[in-house]
Amino acid sequence: METLKNKVAVVFAASGEIAGAVARSFAQHGAKVYVTGRNLTAVKALADEIKAGGGQAEAGKVDALNEAEIETYLQKIVADNGKLDVVFNGIGSYYRDAGSGTPSTMATFEQFLNPLQRICGSQFLTSRAAARQMIQSGSEGTILLFNASMSRTKTPNMAGFASACAAIEGLTRVMAAEFGKHGIM
Numbered sequence: 001m002e003t004l005k006n007k008v009a010v011v012f013a014a015s016g017e018i019a020g021a022v023a024r025s026f027a028q029h030g031a032k033v034y035v036t037g038r039n040l041t042a043v044k045a046l047a048d049e050i051k052a053g054g055g056q057a058e059a060g061k062v063d064a065l066n067e068a069e070i071e072t073y074l075q076k077i078v079a080d081n082g083k084l085d086v087v088f089n090g091i092g093s094y095y096r097d098a099g100s101g102t103p104s105t106m107a108t109f110e111q112f113l114n115p116l117q118r119i120c121g122s123q124f125l126t127s128r129a130a131a132r133q134m135i136q137s138g139s140e141g142t143i144l145l146f147n148a149s150m151s152r153t154k155t156p157n158m159a160g161f162a163s164a165c166a167a168i169e170g171l172t173r174v175m176a177a178e179f180g181k182h183g184i185m
Contacts, residue, residue: 003029007030008085009023010033010034010036010086011023012036012087012088012089013064013090013092013122014043015037015038016090016091019091020046020090022090023050026088027053031055031085032057033056034058034059035060036060036064037062038061040060043059047059064089064122065122074132074133078137082137083141084139087130087142089122089144089145091123100157100158107160113160116163116164120164123146127171128175131143131178139184140183141184141185146168147172148165149165
């Protein structure tokens with residue numbers, strides 16, 4: 001099945017298990033996949049695995065929280081391919097850093113903000129950079145935001161993470177309304 005044949009896909013934070021699986025799936029369905037992460041060794045190993053399985057993949061060192069790195073990388077991809085079809089960001093937050101498991105009465109403000117800045121902030125940075133490139137190149141691509149259902153549950157001791165999940169849902173709706181008029185889903 002090659003439903004993504006001739007498509008160009010970028011997976012940010014691809015060294016994680018979920019994003020790695022997404023990258024493999026994109027490649028199995030025919031996409032040329034650019035896998036990125038802060039750990040170049042890990043994403044190179046993923047790219048090599050994808051190529052060994054018959055797919056097309058390239059690895060790049062990109063911090064999905066660094067706006068300049070994101071912009072530069074996506075510009076290069078569009079310059080090399082003439083388009084950008086699919087973008088997925090699999091960034092997560094370390095449980096400990098996010099204050100997860102810590103009662104809200106004990107979590108620090110920094111712990112509360114960590115998942116909002118790290119997860120939601122990264123989704124914002126990669127999505128808007130991708131949209132810029134898609135609009136400029138006329139790609140009419142798809143931007144996939146990664147989220148958990150935590151915003152709809154009543155799980156104690158997860159204030160920061162649950163808030164980040166709710167923020168991503170809102171961000172997804174706003175970006176869909178903004179980018180949809182350019183053919184971006």
